[in-house]
Amino acid sequence: MRLRSLSMLKPLAAAALITAAGPAAAQDAAALRQNALAATCANCHGTQGRAIDGAAVPGLAGMPAGYMVEQLKAFKAGTRPATVMHQLAKGYSDAQIDQIAAYYAAQKK
Amino acid sequence: MMQRRHLLQGAGSLGLLSLAGCASDSLPTSAAGGAVPAKARVLVVGGGYGGATAAKYVRLFSGQKIDVTLIEPNDAFVSCPISNLVLGGSKTLADITTPYASLTKNHGVRVIKDMVASIDPVKKVAVLASGPTIAYDKLILSPGIDLMWDSITGLRAAQGEGRILQAWKAGPETVALRRQLEAMADGGVYAITIPEAPYRCPPGPYERACQVASYFKAAKPRSKVLILDANPDVTSKGPLFKKVWAEQYQGIVEYRSQHKATAVDAKTNSVKFEIQDDVKADVLNVLPTMRAGAIAVQTGLANANARWCNVNYLSFESTAAKDIHVLGDSIQIAPGMPKSGHMANSHAKVAAAAIVAELAGWEVNPAPMLTNTCYSFIDARSVIHVASVHEYVAAEKTFKAVAGSGGVSAGPTELEGGYAWNWARTIWADTLG
Numbered sequence: 377m378r379l380r381s382l383s384m385l386k387p388l389a390a391a392a393l394i395t396a397a398g399p400a401a402a403q404d405a406a407a408l409r410q411n412a413l414a415a416t417c418a419n420c421h422g423t424q425g426r427a428i429d430g431a432a433v434p435g436l437a438g439m440p441a442g443y444m445v446e447q448l449k450a451f452k453a454g455t456r457p458a459t460v461m462h463q464l465a466k467g468y469s470d471a472q473i474d475q476i477a478a479y480y481a482a483q484k485k
Numbered sequence: 486m487m488q489r490r491h492l493l494q495g496a497g498s499l500g501l502l503s504l505a506g507c508a509s510d511s512l513p514t515s516a517a518g519g520a521v522p523a524k525a526r527v528l529v530v531g532g533g534y535g536g537a538t539a540a541k542y543v544r545l546f547s548g549q550k551i552d553v554t555l556i557e558p559n560d561a562f563v564s565c566p567i568s569n570l571v572l573g574g575s576k577t578l579a580d581i582t583t584p585y586a587s588l589t590k591n592h593g594v595r596v597i598k599d600m601v602a603s604i605d606p607v608k609k610v611a612v613l614a615s616g617p618t619i620a621y622d623k624l625i626l627s628p629g630i631d632l633m634w635d636s637i638t639g640l641r642a643a644q645g646e647g648r649i650l651q652a653w654k655a656g657p658e659t660v661a662l663r664r665q666l667e668a669m670a671d672g673g674v675y676a677i678t679i680p681e682a683p684y685r686c687p688p689g690p691y692e693r694a695c696q697v698a699s700y701f702k703a704a705k706p707r708s709k710v711l712i713l714d715a716n717p718d719v720t721s722k723g724p725l726f727k728k729v730w731a732e733q734y735q736g737i738v739e740y741r742s743q744h745k746a747t748a749v750d751a752k753t754n755s756v757k758f759e760i761q762d763d764v765k766a767d768v769l770n771v772l773p774t775m776r777a778g779a780i781a782v783q784t785g786l787a788n789a790n791a792r793w794c795n796v797n798y799l800s801f802e803s804t805a806a807k808d809i810h811v812l813g814d815s816i817q818i819a820p821g822m823p824k825s826g827h828m829a830n831s832h833a834k835v836a837a838a839a840i841v842a843e844l845a846g847w848e849v850n851p852a853p854m855l856t857n858t859c860y861s862f863i864d865a866r867s868v869i870h871v872a873s874v875h876e877y878v879a880a881e882k883t884f885k886a887v888a889g890s891g892g893v894s895a896g897p898t899e900l901e902g903g904y905a906w907n908w909a910r911t912i913w914a915d916t917l918g
Contacts, residue, residue, distance in 0.1 A: 402546055405847035411546055412838035416856045419830050419912045423545075428914050432907035459894070459901050460858060460872045467856070467874020467890030 413472060414479035425480045437483035444477040524552045525844045528611055528621035529594075530601045530780060532557030532585060534826035535627030535813030538833035538916045543625075544592040546841040554595040554619065556611070559656075561585065562917055565686060566826045566860075567909050568655035572663050573696030575865035581655060583913045591918065604784045606806035623840050626786070626794075626803075627812040627829065628778025629654070630685045636774035638748035638757075648751040649769045653685060665768045666697060671705040673767035678746040678756060679714040680774045683793075685814050685824045688721035688871070690714075690772065692861040695726070698734040699864040710738045713756065713764060715745035721823070722861060722893055725869045729897060733863065746771055777815035784809070789817035798877060798884050800839035800849050801832055810836045819884040822875060823857060827908075830916055831855040853877050855884060860905035867897035868905040 402408030414425075417436060422428060427435030436444070450456035451465035452473075468476070529540045532555050540555045562583045570576035588594040600614040610620045632651060634641035643649035652662040666675060675697050679690045694712050701708040719726055719740070730738040741761070748757040755765040776782065776792035786794040786803045794811040795804040798819060803809045813829030822828060835853040842849045855875040860868050873891035875884040894901060 402548075402841065405842060405845075405850075408546060408838055408842055408845075408847070409850045412834055412850060413854060415542065415834040415838075416831065416854050418834075418915045419827055419856065420858065420908055422911055423541075423915045423918065428907075428911050431911065432903050433911075459898075459904060460870055463872045463890060463892040464856060464858070464874055467854075467876070467887040472854070 410475050410479050414476050417476065417480075425483045426485070435485065436480040438485040439477075439480050441474075441477040441481035444480060445473055448473045448477070524550065525622045526552045526554070526620065527623045527625060527840060528619055529553060529555045529625040529627065530604075530611065531627040531629060531778065531813075532559070532562060532588075532596070533627060533629055533813060533829065534912070534916055535629075535829035535833050536625060537562065537585070537588060538830045539625045539627065539810075539812060539837050540594045541588060541592050541916070542834050542837035543840055544594060546837055547844075549593055551841065551844060552595075553593075554597060555585075555588065556597050556599050556601055556613065556619075557585065558598065558600045560598065562913070563655045563659075564826070564909065564913065565653075565655045565689070566912075567862075567906075568652070568659050569689065569693045569696045570862055570865070571655075571659050572652070572666065572693060573699050573862070573865060574663070578656070578660055581909075583917045585917065587918050601780055604780065604809070606784065606809055609808060622808065622844065624809045625812060625833075625836060625840070626778075626781055626784075626809055626815070627833070628780050628815055630775045630814045630824075631777065631779045631782065632772075633774040633776055636680070637746050637771060639751065640749050640771055640773055643749050643751035643771075646751060648754070649749055649771050651770065651772055653689075653772055653775075662768075662770060666700060669705070669708065669767045672707040673705070674709045674711055674765075675701075675768040675770065676711040676713055676756070676764055676766035677770040678744065678772055679712070679716065679720075680772055681715045681745065682720050683818060683824055684772065684775045687823050687825075688726075688859060688861045691719060691721065691726045692863070693770075694738055695729060695734065695861070695863040698730075698737045701737055702734065706737075708737070710734070711764065711766060712738065712740045713744035713746065713758070714740070714742050717742055721859075722869055722871055725893060725896065726861075726863075729863045729869075746773075775814075777811075781811060781815045786811060787815075793817040798882065799835075799851065799853065800843070801836040802839075810840065812836055819875070821873065821886045822855070822884060823859065825857055825859050827859060827912065828855065828857045830912060831857065851877070851879060858908060860901065860908055862902065862905065863897045866899045866902045868899075868901040869894040869897050870901060870905070 421436045425436030451461045529536045540553050564581040567581045585596045601611045602614045603612045610618050650662045652658045698710045745759040777787045786805045788805045789795045795817045801810045812832040814824040839849045858872045860870045871893045874887045878885050
């Protein structure tokens with residue numbers, strides 16, 4: 377099924393979203409899912425990958441996708457040691473890792 | 486005032502805007518001027534890890550196009566995670582408090598300091614304690630837990646007198662319990678009773694025992710910490726905690742399982758148990774059975790054992806009421822899913838995405854993911870963790886831990902202490918910043 381764009385929203389009883397979405401908005405269902413998947417990293421790495429001041433873990437915004445995929449796969453394989461990332465990385469499929477990396481590569485630092 | 490009440494009760498799409506001036510001065514002028522087209526309205530009840538995150542992420546995921554109002558009675562957010570360090574003495578209440586202002590300033594969430602008195606799921610309106618009625622298209626309910634006072638005879642009165650405290654919702658009571666510990670003479674006994682699982686924050690009572698023991702070891706070395714657990718064994722990070730008690734807190738911490746508290750006596754500061762002998766202590770910290778927050782129970786959403794709220798895990802929509810999404814500690818948990826702040830923050834993102842999808846007319850994500858990372862401080866610096874990743878399993882309509890993922894620390898380290906504090910500051914920013 378082709379994803380409907382925001383301009384083809386179902387009319388809602390009370391209201392509807394506005395057609396022109398802002399810069400952070402999900403433009404379609406696939407982008408929304410990608411945003412939500414990437415948001416599972418934000419609890420520790422910062423909203424939209426922007427780390428807090430003086431963070432002890434890296435910010436993910438703007439990280440090159442190839443590098444991030446490599447690191448997550450190394451955590452998953454156990455070849456990069458960690459306190460917790462080796463346990464968390466094993467929870468994601470390679471396809472999910474690709475989506476997460478693509479999302480953060482596209483975020484402004 | 487009449488005009489405002491009229492507008493609110495009219496439940497028109499602009500009805501909420503008249504309230505905005507009370508809580509926010511940073512709304513876009515076009516919105517305040519009423520020039521924008523009708524918008525979808527999301528009402529969030531409860532500004533903790535679940536509700537505040539949901540309010541923020543509905544705004545983010547919709548490109549600020551969905552109208553979000555948050556109802557929260559407290560002036561600022563006080564974190565339960567890290568609050569045990571206030572009891573240990575290495576953090577203050579100020580260290581774990583975050584204002585709500587950024588939700589408004591950075592994301593345009595209207596924050597109204599109030600309580601919700603009632604919800605009508607048919608008319609889709611909530612009535613605030615101060616009187617106004619607010620209409621919603623989607624309601625997000627994240628009221629945390631309610632302590633079931635009647636599960637332990639005499640506890641409500643003992644709590645009311647300030648004698649036997651819980652401090653299971655971080656705030657002034659956390660400081661009051663710390664004062665009881667400070668006032669206790671060296672050689673005294675602090676006892677904590679733990680209810681049967683599920684309860685808020687599985688490792689919380691054991692971390693608290695470590696924090697009190699850490700304080701006693703430094704300041705009152707002849708004192709004891711007694712853990713009286715209704716469960717058959719330590720419910721989280723068991724081997725790690727037991728090792729810490731046996732080594733770092735040898736002679737200070739004693740753990741007793743199968744101790745289900747049934748009554749307290751504030752005059753003698755003692756606890757009665759279902760089977761075991763009474764226990765007397767100088768500082769008693771008695772945690773009763775817990776259930777979903779009162780507003781969820783009152784609205785008829787606590788349809789699991791009359792304690793917790795069953796939800797459709799794809800969207801966290803209540804199975805009892807359409808367009809009400811329940812998050813955080815109030816829900817009936819999936820297997821292996823803890824009632825934690827991190828988990829509530831994770832619920833909120835799945836629910837926010839589902840709500841944006843539903844309001845946009847898109848299919849809700851059929852494969853959402855959740856994470857949980859829970860750090861426990863065993864003293865002021867060293868930490869152990871448990872972590873997990875959860876995937877939605879369509880065939881069973883529930884979340885399950887991804888096979889082979891997750892785990893615990895090998896042992897306490899100061900390295901993880903640094904990460905734990907970083908986790909706290911980051912999740913506060915992710916929830917409220």
